[in-house]
Amino acid sequence: MNAFIIDGVRKTFMNGDVKEEILKGINLSLKEGEVTALVGASGSGKSTLLTIAAGLQPASNGKIIFNGNNMSTMNAEQVRKIRSSQFGFVFQFAHLVPFLTVEEQLMLMLDVSQSKRNKREQKGEINKILKLVEMNHRKNAYPGSLSGGEKQRVAIARAIIHQPKVLFADEPTASLDSNKSKEVMSLIQNLTKALNVTTLMVTHDEEMLIYADKIIKMSDGMILEHED
Amino acid sequence: MNIAWKEIRKNKGRFLILGSIVFLVSLLTFIISGLANGLSQDNAALIKDLPNGQFYMSKDAEETYNLSKLDKDTQDKVLTKQKDAIAFSIQMGFLNDRTDKQHSVAFVTSTDTKLFPIVNKGEVVLDRSMEDDGIEIGDTFTNNQYSGELIVKDFIDQSKFSHAPVAYINTEDYQEMYRTSKMQLIFAPGEDSAEVPAELKAFSKEAFLNTIPSYKAEQMSLNMIVWFLVVISGMLFAIFFYMMNVQKMALYGILKAIGLKTSALFKMMWTQMAFITILSLLLSAGLSQIFNRLAPSGMPFHLTFETTIQLSLVFFIIGFIGATLSGMQIKKVEPLQAIQQGEI
Numbered sequence: 369m370n371a372f373i374i375d376g377v378r379k380t381f382m383n384g385d386v387k388e389e390i391l392k393g394i395n396l397s398l399k400e401g402e403v404t405a406l407v408g409a410s411g412s413g414k415s416t417l418l419t420i421a422a423g424l425q426p427a428s429n430g431k432i433i434f435n436g437n438n439m440s441t442m443n444a445e446q447v448r449k450i451r452s453s454q455f456g457f458v459f460q461f462a463h464l465v466p467f468l469t470v471e472e473q474l475m476l477m478l479d480v481s482q483s484k485r486n487k488r489e490q491k492g493e494i495n496k497i498l499k500l501v502e503m504n505h506r507k508n509a510y511p512g513s514l515s516g517g518e519k520q521r522v523a524i525a526r527a528i529i530h531q532p533k534v535l536f537a538d539e540p541t542a543s544l545d546s547n548k549s550k551e552v553m554s555l556i557q558n559l560t561k562a563l564n565v566t567t568l569m570v571t572h573d574e575e576m577l578i579y580a581d582k583i584i585k586m587s588d589g590m591i592l593e594h595e596d
Numbered sequence: 597m598n599i600a601w602k603e604i605r606k607n608k609g610r611f612l613i614l615g616s617i618v619f620l621v622s623l624l625t626f627i628i629s630g631l632a633n634g635l636s637q638d639n640a641a642l643i644k645d646l647p648n649g650q651f652y653m654s655k656d657a658e659e660t661y662n663l664s665k666l667d668k669d670t671q672d673k674v675l676t677k678q679k680d681a682i683a684f685s686i687q688m689g690f691l692n693d694r695t696d697k698q699h700s701v702a703f704v705t706s707t708d709t710k711l712f713p714i715v716n717k718g719e720v721v722l723d724r725s726m727e728d729d730g731i732e733i734g735d736t737f738t739n740n741q742y743s744g745e746l747i748v749k750d751f752i753d754q755s756k757f758s759h760a761p762v763a764y765i766n767t768e769d770y771q772e773m774y775r776t777s778k779m780q781l782i783f784a785p786g787e788d789s790a791e792v793p794a795e796l797k798a799f800s801k802e803a804f805l806n807t808i809p810s811y812k813a814e815q816m817s818l819n820m821i822v823w824f825l826v827v828i829s830g831m832l833f834a835i836f837f838y839m840m841n842v843q844k845m846a847l848y849g850i851l852k853a854i855g856l857k858t859s860a861l862f863k864m865m866w867t868q869m870a871f872i873t874i875l876s877l878l879l880s881a882g883l884s885q886i887f888n889r890l891a892p893s894g895m896p897f898h899l900t901f902e903t904t905i906q907l908s909l910v911f912f913i914i915g916f917i918g919a920t921l922s923g924m925q926i927k928k929v930e931p932l933q934a935i936q937q938g939e940i
Contacts, residue, residue, distance in 0.1 A: 424931050425932050448857065451853075452854065457853060463853075463935065465847065477854060526854070
């Protein structure tokens with residue numbers, strides 16, 4: 369089922385007096401339970417597309433349709449609500465809140481997403497997700513004491529704790545070594561299947577494409593080819 | 597979850613530094629304010645401690661109380677009309693003790709009143725600060741312009757004028773010392789100002805205080821220092837909160853990206869500001885009140901609870917404005933920019 373549709377999305381920037389078109393009419397459908405990887409050279413527009421899809425910046429033209437609603441016509445507060453409750457994010461860096469423990473990072477995300485669960489249920493859910501990402505033994509640790517791979521695992525746990533419909537991952541393995549990258553990608557793939565999440569991921573690492581169900585090659589703001 | 601508190605708990609050092617600055621600046625302001633008030637009391641407690649009312653002096657004195665000479669008829673007319681009104685005079689002078697040591701005092705005499713101590717002929721009531729000079733009840737003083745001796749009848753608290761202790765004397769003694777039968781001033785307590793005779797000029801308490809030589813200039817300088825400190829503190833607050841916010845821009849961006857409301861970020865900043873400011877102000881206010889009690893008696897220091905609370909409120913409001921102004925950047929921070937900046 370197509371849970372997320374990108375329809376004719378364009379993005380232009382003014383570079384001095386020159387108008388630059390970064391995205392030139394992108395059409396894309398993402399399916400539940402699938403990892404879609406966006407690949408392409410630097411400047412091909414893949415990260416811009418991901419951030420527009422995630423509601424982190426607006427498109428110049430086109431529609432982002434999520435759950436049948438056009439996000440492009442929503443105001444900032446409506447987009448924020450969707451972002452906090454329906455989307456999860458994994459960035460190139462973990463971007464964990466430095467003064468919160470691993471457990472508190474997830475608790476914060478549940479607060480932000482206005483989880484209806486009571487405290488006990490929240491704790492149970494946090495333990496479950498931390499077990500999934502194999503971080504339950506470090507739940508009282510602060511980010512400063514975690515390794516790069518551990519941080520990224522916590523970032524993934526934070527991205528899925530509130531059971532989002534869509535997971536956006538922007539170069540999630542860029543700051544990790546090869547072994548850690550495989551671990552993290554395997555985790556994203558497994559969670560996508562287990563939780564039936566729609567995952568859109570940007571990567572430049574071809575080795576990681578084996579974890580994707582669909583590969584979209586981009587060049588110069590356009591989609592070159594789809595690979596299943 | 598209260599992330600404001602969690603940040604304070606984790607970054608104790610950073611908040612301790614900020615709190616110390618608020619504490620030190622506010623303590624300095626309280627101390628300077630205490631000294632300003634103390635000097636003000638030292639200069640004019642005699643007048644300041646009187647109830648609110650109207651002061652009258654002769655028009656031709658050109659707003660200089662010691663040039664004022666009240667005509668007896670005019671004085672009687674006002675005193676008859678306004679029941680609680682009193683006529684009084686102040687003159688700077690000296691008292692010589694038995695060892696011929698001179699003590700600078702402000703001689704005050706008045707018509708019968710409850711506002712000033714009643715003194716019989718040949719007696720003097722002194723400000724308690726003279727006790728520190730070893731003077732006791734029963735001691736006698738002479739004055740170069742007075743034929744007899746003045747015996748110390750009592751001491752009275754906080755009665756100073758022009759930085760000198762007040763010496764209350766009987767009107768007859770005063771007339772002998774200063775070779776005048778005319779009083780300088782009339783004081784009528786109460787808010788209502790009765791019809792002023794044409795030859796008199798009326799002053800409110802504040803206006804009269806400003807006619808005292810040096811009082812206005814001294815107070816203006818001290819108040820300027822206090823308010824300058826308040827303004828500087830406000831700027832310091834704003835700068836420190838700004839610096840703290842600048843360091844946290846990436847964090848704010850990430851929190852926004854995961855869906856935290858801008859208002860929640862402001863709430864976080866205000867909570868931290870309120871916590872640091874209230875704690876620092878409580879400490880500095882407490883310490884300045886302790887200093888108020890323990891300050892050496894020779895030091896003119898006077899800090900009331902009201903002044904402390906007023907200044908604390910001003911500090912809190914300034915801290916709030918400073919933090920809010922510096923926090924306006926939070927509104928502008930773009931989640932995308934923060935994500936692209938790298939690890940926080």
